[in-house]
Amino acid sequence: MEIVFDRPMTTKERQLPRVDPMSVVLVSAISLLVGMLYVPLLHWLGWETLHTQQLVNGAFLVLFALAICVGNAVDKLRFDPQVNPHGLGLIGLAILFLGVAGTRHSMSLPFLLLSSCLAFAGMVSLVFGPDRVRLFLPAVSSFFVFGVLVGLVPRLDWPLRAMAAGHAGSMLATLGVPVKIHLVEGHPAELILDVKGRMFMVATECNGFGLLTSSLIVATTLAFQYRLRWVQKLSLWAVAVPIAIICNYMRIVSICLAAPRTTLPYGFVHETLGLIFYFLGLGLIWKIAGETSAKGRSGEIRSFRHSDTPALKHSGT
Numbered sequence: 001m002e003i004v005f006d007r008p009m010t011t012k013e014r015q016l017p018r019v020d021p022m023s024v025v026l027v028s029a030i031s032l033l034v035g036m037l038y039v040p041l042l043h044w045l046g047w048e049t050l051h052t053q054q055l056v057n058g059a060f061l062v063l064f065a066l067a068i069c070v071g072n073a074v075d076k077l078r079f080d081p082q083v084n085p086h087g088l089g090l091i092g093l094a095i096l097f098l099g100v101a102g103t104r105h106s107m108s109l110p111f112l113l114l115s116s117c118l119a120f121a122g123m124v125s126l127v128f129g130p131d132r133v134r135l136f137l138p139a140v141s142s143f144f145v146f147g148v149l150v151g152l153v154p155r156l157d158w159p160l161r162a163m164a165a166g167h168a169g170s171m172l173a174t175l176g177v178p179v180k181i182h183l184v185e186g187h188p189a190e191l192i193l194d195v196k197g198r199m200f201m202v203a204t205e206c207n208g209f210g211l212l213t214s215s216l217i218v219a220t221t222l223a224f225q226y227r228l229r230w231v232q233k234l235s236l237w238a239v240a241v242p243i244a245i246i247c248n249y250m251r252i253v254s255i256c257l258a259a260p261r262t263t264l265p266y267g268f269v270h271e272t273l274g275l276i277f278y279f280l281g282l283g284l285i286w287k288i289a290g291e292t293s294a295k296g297r298s299g300e301i302r303s304f305r306h307s308d309t310p311a312l313k314h315s316g317t
Helices: 009-017 021-036 041-050 053-073 085-105 108-128 130-174 208-224 231-260 266-307
Strands: 179-184 190-195 199-203
Touching: 009 199, 021 053, 021 108, 041 053, 041 108, 041 130, 053 130, 053 208, 085 108, 085 130, 108 130, 130 179, 130 190, 130 199, 130 208, 190 231, 190 266, 199 231, 208 266, 231 266
Parallel strands: none
Antiparallel strands: 179 190, 190 199
């Protein structure tokens, strides 16, 4: 009788699961069919982004968030397509919200975006496993926030422009600079800042919506990347909005003050100061998110050490 010893499995063989061809076909078919449902949504988002200058940076930040998620998860992802209840449940919930979006016309966009996010999470679960969905939460959440803001562009344009012109005019007046705000009626109406006889138009591109969009996307990405608690997430979003608004009207004030005092081309001054305050706003949000995360981690460490320390008992002699 011959004794045959089994060959031990190598580390590579243990790490790479055996792929079932039938599972690959089923998961590919489900992903393709589900993905086709959201082609109109993606087409609309792409069209609006390409035709709205303030949304371009936000779209790049969403892609950047996705790249960060893939980079962080690249050593944890294993291609293991399986038709699992978790993924099918997420896709079923996505289709449910898709149906709700068709009946709720006033709230159709949020439901549609939520449906697309759930569908994406479901496909990730089917392709990589249920425990890998969490790795993509920063990108999925940023996409949802971006989509909601795209729908708000027409409604927020005029309020943001009026706010920016009002705050900028007040600050210039506080600094002793004579300023008047003129409303030029038309389609669309225009706001003009008259600074010492020099006219600065607060156009749609100056409403700060681009900085607001980028700020909320960065706040959302970092909130989920750092796994902040929900109270901390809400606080970060609440801080991101005024930071964006303040940086925008500070940009307008700096342009009004710097342009008459330099021989540099106005376009160069406008774009340079715009970039400075854009990155200043995003940098502040990044710093606040990092400090919030660090405080949360230090609090957890102190709590762990306190609970791990045995209580001292007094022993009588």
